[in-house]
Amino acid sequence: MPDAAIRGGCRCGARRIAECTHPIEYGRTVTNFPPxxxxxxxxxxxxxxxxxSALWRHFTARGFENLIGLGSSELDLRDAGATAAFFRATRPQVVIDAAARVGGIAANALRPADFVSDNLRIQLNLLDTAVASGVERFLFLGSSCIYPKFAAQPIREEALLTGPLEESNEGYAVAKLAGIAQVTAIRRQHGLPYVSAMPTNLYGPGDNFSPHDSHVVPAMIRRFHEAMLADIPHVTCWGTGLPRRDLLHVDDAAEACHFLLDHYDGDGPVNVGSGxxxxxxxxxxxxxxxVGYDGEIRWDTSRPDGTPRKLLDVRHLAGLGWSAKTPFAEGIKTTYDWFLAHQDTYRR
Structure with a gap:
């Protein structure tokens, strides 16, 4: 294991990886190229x-002047030819793959084939075109749902492919696992500093509050908000309420992505979570x-819980010198404020 410096030191007091009490594993090093x-x-x-959108806010706030983005209505990343033409026209030096078909348990259950097909095509086109176009750095974003359903907690990166997946999002997870494998293959074949990061459950401004395919936090925000406005005496949530979730504010996730692009060049994926x-x-x-809802919260135990617990082990990222900053209650407040400012978008 290389005795590389840890930027800013680690929480355990170590200044170099070899001195760290939770060392970085399987060839993890700081990058050799400038920020x-x-x-x-x-x-x-x-x-x-x-x-x-969080990445765009993050880089804009730090003075980055050459950000490139195009909406899905203008560029279909499932189209290999269109993707290649876009890269030729814009010549990106760095690519962050935050594009994916996403959704909660209901959406995954209704359209599992779409989740496999769309995500495979998006990431294949982005990675293949990046290599062909000479993109210098690439960050592929996966998801904590790629880990086995009953992985030991907290979940280490080495748990990948050691057990069956959660059935409710298996298609999405399989596609993301393929993306990780492609990044690893590109590193081996082409020697490019392309890396993967596995964010935990994210929430924050810009989330999807649709009643049909949103994740747990935005779904609850909308449900409690509407119940509060209608003075409904009780709200029913899916499952038992017992599963545990590692939740990270999306602005923290954006900061972590920037940090990894500047400070990490390793073969394995890196967990990004709250700890x-x-x-x-x-x-x-x-x-x-x-939200200000003071009614009763009930639980519909006939509905699925999903994975019983999903806490990511973030010692590798912490060893490189990064940790989350936003307390959950504070993050929920900013998310609800954003929802209130944009709720006309969700009147459907």
């Missing part, structure tokens, strides 16, 4: 989505309080 500059041409694929997890029942109460 990106404000003039770097960065293509953020999926820049209008939850993660992509803690919360029962879904507690998540519901925190959201109800933020």
């Amino acid at each position: 990106m500059s404000p003039s770097t041409r960065i293509y953020i694929a999926g820049h209008q989505g939850l993660v992509g 803690t997890d919360i029962p879904i029942s507690e998540i519901a109460h925190i959201i109800a309080e933020a």
Whole structure:
């Protein structure tokens, strides 16, 4: 294991990886190339989505002048020819793949084939075109749902492919696993510093609050908000409320992506999470309080819970010098404020 410096030192006091009490594994090193500059041409694929819009905010706030983005109505990343033409026209130096077909349990159950096909085509076209176009750095974003359903907690990166997946999002997970494999293959065949990051469950401004295919946090925000306005005496949530979730504010995730592009060049994927997890029942109460809903919260145990626990082990990322900053209750408040400012978008 290389005795590389840890930028800013680690939480355990170590200044070098070899001295760290939770060392970086399987060839993880800091990068040997300089940090990106404000003039770097960065293509953020999926820049209008939850993660992509946070990345756009993050880099804009730090003075980056050459951000590249195009909406799905203008560029279909499932089209290999259109993707290649776009790269020729824009010549990105760095690509962050935040583009994906995403959705909650209901959406995955209704359209599993779409989740496999669309995500495979998007990431294949982006990675193949990046290699052919000479893109210098590439960050592929997966998801914590790629890990086995009953992986030991907290989940280490080495748990990949060691057990069966959660059935409710298997198609999406399989596609993302293929993306990780492609990044690894590109590193081996072409020697390019392309890397993968596995974010935990993300939430924040720009989330999808649709009643049909949203994730747990935005779904609860909308449900409690509407119940509060209608003075409904109780709200029913899916499952038992017992599963636990590791939730990371999307602005923290964007900062972590920037950090990894500047400070990481390793073969394996890196977990990006908060380092803690919360029962879904507690998540519901925190959201109800933020919204101002004081009715009863009930649980429909006939509905699926999903994975019982999903906490990512973030020691590798912490060893490189990064950790999350936004407390969950504070993050929920900013998310609800954003929803209130944009709720006309969701009147459907």
